[in-house]
Amino acid sequence: MRLLPWPRSTTFHGVLPTRVPGIHLTADGRVWFRYGGVECTLTSARAARAAALAEVYAMAAARTSCCLPSEVFKMEQQVALDLATWRNAINHPGLRIKAHVTLTLTAENAKRLVIYEEALRAEHLNQTLAAKRLTHFAETALADVRSARAWWFDQHLSQGVLLDSWESFDTVVRPMVNENTDDAANRFAQVFATAVQRALDDPNKAQDLRIMAHMLLTTAGWRDLADNLPGEADAPSSIRNDTNQLGKSNLREDDLELGSDVRAGA
Numbered sequence: 001m002r003l004l005p006w007p008r009s010t011t012f013h014g015v016l017p018t019r020v021p022g023i024h025l026t027a028d029g030r031v032w033f034r035y036g037g038v039e040c041t042l043t044s045a046r047a048a049r050a051a052a053l054a055e056v057y058a059m060a061a062a063r064t065s066c067c068l069p070s071e072v073f074k075m076e077q078q079v080a081l082d083l084a085t086w087r088n089a090i091n092h093p094g095l096r097i098k099a100h101v102t103l104t105l106t107a108e109n110a111k112r113l114v115i116y117e118e119a120l121r122a123e124h125l126n127q128t129l130a131a132k133r134l135t136h137f138a139e140t141a142l143a144d145v146r147s148a149r150a151w152w153f154d155q156h157l158s159q160g161v162l163l164d165s166w167e168s169f170d171t172v173v174r175p176m177v178n179e180n181t182d183d184a185a186n187r188f189a190q191v192f193a194t195a196v197q198r199a200l201d202d203p204n205k206a207q208d209l210r211i212m213a214h215m216l217l218t219t220a221g222w223r224d225l226a227d228n229l230p231g232e233a234d235a236p237s238s239i240r241n242d243t244n245q246l247g248k249s250n251l252r253e254d255d256l257e258l259g260s261d262v263r264a265g266a
Helices: 045-064 069-083 107-140 145-158 167-176 184-200 203-219 223-227 237-241 243-265
Strands: 008-017 024-035 095-104
Touching: 008 045, 008 095, 024 045, 024 069, 045 069, 045 095, 069 095, 069 107, 145 167, 184 203, 203 223
Parallel strands: none
Antiparallel strands: 008 024, 024 095
16 A cells, blocks of 8 residues: 555544543644555554554653643643654554644642642651651650650650659660760670670680679679570580689689789889
8 A cells, every 4th residue: 555645634632641640631632644555554544543543642641641740731842742743653554643732631630639739748748747756856865875764754754654663664765775885884885795806816715704704694693694605505514613713713813923924024
């Protein structure tokens, strides 16, 4: 089939989607089309007309579905640039099209857009306020242990409950407190963590450190913590049973060595 020398035209009317579900744009205009050629599979003007309308709708919908309804002017200009001159159809070989399309946001869809934007604005405000509230809470109540304790105590007072134990605070609140190097517990933990790391590099010192830690925890009455020390289960029974004696012996030897060094230096 040879390409027809003159174009045909038809009116175009459709409803195009936008990025917001439930809000659409109305499209009106005119489509021009020509068909023919060796590769053309359209056998009638009616088929060519349907193919041309489908092509224009697909191209326009691809533009509008990526934009907000409030960007109707921007979308209309993009569609105009896409269809201002003759172009080959994508899905129908032998068909050439061009069109002029006007996009409109109807009154009903405009009302839906207002409702959507108000809901979006309210949700964004709620999220912003929640984020600021959490940030303020973290910077004040959870800034350090002392502030957290004061806030926790005030929470109980405001509910008419006198706080009689800090166990719930240690379980629930303390893990959320910001790291503070001024906190005695954190400094204590950091010192011992550093000592353990250094001892791991020297097996002899690691054994001495484990014995002294076991003696300290046992003396304080925290046998459960002493039993959980690394390497305790693998140590000989003589070491587990005679930890205090070994610890004292090591301390006496260290004192003697220190005294001899001092005398030598004098």
